Amino acid sequence: MRRLGEYILFLGRLFKNRESFRTYTKLILDECVLIGLNSIVLVSIVSVFMGAVSTLQTAYNLVNPLIPKNVIGLVVRDLTILELAPTITGIIFAGKVGSSIAGNLGTMRITEQIDALEVMGINSASYLVLPKIIATLLMYPFLVILAGTLAIGGGYLAAQYGGVLPPAEYFQGLKLEFNEFSVTFALIKSVVFAFLVSSISAYMGYFTKGGALEVGQSSTRAVTVSCIAILLSDFVLAQLLLI
Amino acid sequence: MIEVVNLTKSFGDKTVLNNISGVFEQGKTNLIIGASGSGKSVMLKNIVGLFTPDSGQVLYNGRNFVNADRDTKTDIRREIGMLFQGGALFDSKNVEQNVKFPLDVLTDMPEDEKLDRVNFVLKRVKLENTNKRMPSEISGGMQKRVGIARAIVNNSKYLFCDEPNSGLDPRTSIKIDQLLQEITDEYQITTVIVTHDMNSVMEIGEYILFISNSQKLWEGNNDDIIHSGVQELDDFVFANKMMRRFKAMG
Ligand SMILES: Nc1ncnc2c1ncn2[C@@H]1O[C@H](COP(=O)(O)OP(=O)(O)OP(=O)(O)O)[C@@H](O)[C@H]1O
Ligand SMILES: [Mg+2]
Numbered sequence: 001m002r003r004l005g006e007y008i009l010f011l012g013r014l015f016k017n018r019e020s021f022r023t024y025t026k027l028i029l030d031e032c033v034l035i036g037l038n039s040i041v042l043v044s045i046v047s048v049f050m051g052a053v054s055t056l057q058t059a060y061n062l063v064n065p066l067i068p069k070n071v072i073g074l075v076v077r078d079l080t081i082l083e084l085a086p087t088i089t090g091i092i093f094a095g096k097v098g099s100s101i102a103g104n105l106g107t108m109r110i111t112e113q114i115d116a117l118e119v120m121g122i123n124s125a126s127y128l129v130l131p132k133i134i135a136t137l138l139m140y141p142f143l144v145i146l147a148g149t150l151a152i153g154g155g156y157l158a159a160q161y162g163g164v165l166p167p168a169e170y171f172q173g174l175k176l177e178f179n180e181f182s183v184t185f186a187l188i189k190s191v192v193f194a195f196l197v198s199s200i201s202a203y204m205g206y207f208t209k210g211g212a213l214e215v216g217q218s219s220t221r222a223v224t225v226s227c228i229a230i231l232l233s234d235f236v237l238a239q240l241l242l243i
Numbered sequence: 244m245i246e247v248v249n250l251t252k253s254f255g256d257k258t259v260l261n262n263i264s265g266v267f268e269q270g271k272t273n274l275i276i277g278a279s280g281s282g283k284s285v286m287l288k289n290i291v292g293l294f295t296p297d298s299g300q301v302l303y304n305g306r307n308f309v310n311a312d313r314d315t316k317t318d319i320r321r322e323i324g325m326l327f328q329g330g331a332l333f334d335s336k337n338v339e340q341n342v343k344f345p346l347d348v349l350t351d352m353p354e355d356e357k358l359d360r361v362n363f364v365l366k367r368v369k370l371e372n373t374n375k376r377m378p379s380e381i382s383g384g385m386q387k388r389v390g391i392a393r394a395i396v397n398n399s400k401y402l403f404c405d406e407p408n409s410g411l412d413p414r415t416s417i418k419i420d421q422l423l424q425e426i427t428d429e430y431q432i433t434t435v436i437v438t439h440d441m442n443s444v445m446e447i448g449e450y451i452l453f454i455s456n457s458q459k460l461w462e463g464n465n466d467d468i469i470h471s472g473v474q475e476l477d478d479f480v481f482a483n484k485m486m487r488r489f490k491a492m493g
Binding site for chain 2 (some may be wrong): 009019108116119121
């Protein structure tokens with residue numbers, strides 16, 4: 001509970017006497033590149049397999065001959081857009097980007113780089129953390145869109161080469177009873193997840209005390225807490241917006 | 244000149260600094276000395292504003308930093324340079340970017356003027372042709388010198404150093420000490436150095452403030468320190484055999 005209060009105060013500090021807008025633009029761009037490079041390969045690989053495996057398993061479970069095969073396309077589509085793309089990407093993101101944010105800030109803390117900024121009169125929390133959070137908010141939705149697209153592509157590969165249904169039927173299924181809101185919902189989720197992962201990891205790293213060992217612990221804790229926060233907020237958002 | 248007046252700082256119920264006062268003069272190398280854990284770093288952090296004292300004043304040429312308004316604090320901060328114990332160089336920036344950083348955030352200087360200034364101070368600390376190296380690629384002594392260059396690049400009036408010699412061999416230590424003293428004299432900076440290195444004390448101790456058991460037990464200079472008559476200080480100064488022999492010889 002005390003930590004939650006500290007976390008909220010920390011978020012408040014990010015917006016107090018900031019540096020100039022120009023300073024942030026460059027920092028944000030640098031962070032965007034870093035975050036993108038950090039996670040794009042793993043997200044892509046996982047997404048393709050996620051889509052392919054979902055297709056195979058849905059096909060495996062669909063034994064009733066009365067249900068047309070193209071339903072597989074529909075199931076994979078909704079599963080991917082609503083849940084798998086934002087959430088699984090979120091978990092990967094927490095592991096790759098969250099731990100790197102916490103490790104980076106933790107190292108800066110224990111090697112007094114944060115003190116050095118403070119002595120120069122810079123609001124170190126805002127200077128170091130705000131660009132990371134904004135860059136995450138900008139990049140993460142793109143990763144989710146990429147993940148969704150690749151997963152559906154992975155489903156096609158399974159259809160084509162796994163021989164579970166003709167690709168034409170798969171594509172037909174994709175267009176069946178499509179509800180645009182599911183895309184909006186996925187994007188809302190991705191913005192929330194991005195904020196949670198980046199701010200929680202930054203908080204864990206920024207308040208590291210001790211030495212190299214503690215930096216490692218902060219990184220691990222950042223990943224664990226981020227994942228829990230993602231899953232909890234996933235549940236809450238589904239409850240609020242879908243039901 | 245920096246005046247510290249009745250500075251007190253506790254963490255929880257543990258008093259680390261108890262009513263400490265001292266005057267650090269311009270153009271002098273002022274030392275804060277004491278055993279490990281005696282509160283030297285805490286004192287320095289209170290002076291530069293990384294900690295807020297429980298009571299007492301820190302006057303920078305008469306301006307009290309402790310409860311100054313934001314503008315005064317910003318003004319004073321612009322005049323402060325600090326060398327940290329481990330160098331505290333930004334590890335994602337190269338030497339040149341590190342030294343240029345204070346100019347980037349504190350001034351509106353045009354880029355080429357900044358680079359001229361950076362090259363000037365790098366030359367002053369005897370580090371040429373290292374501009375593009377990363378902090379991880381240079382030695383500890385070089386990192387300290389980059390740290391000094393960064394601390395003085397914005398024409399700092401006040402220079403603070405937390406154990407500038409830690410982790411360096413004796414010869415390199417003396418070179419860093421001499422560099423600090425030269426710079427202090429040349430640019431008439433008010434320099435405050437935290438150390439527990441007796442070589443530094445004897446070499447550059449123009450004013451020395453000794454802290455023990457959270458109190459100031461002695462102040463003076465390197466000529467007087469061996470005749471202080473303060474038991475705790477003698478224990479500190481004559482901790483090694485050579486110094487004891489030196490004392491026995493008179
Ligand atoms: N942020 C803090 N919170 C609580 N206690 C602290 C904090 N910083 C320092 N202390 C305590 O204050 C005391 C003095 O610490 P300080 O770092 O000033 O010692 P030092 O004289 O610089 O020692 P060294 O020569 O080893 O660097 C120590 O007992 C330390 O545990
Ligand atoms: Mg110390």
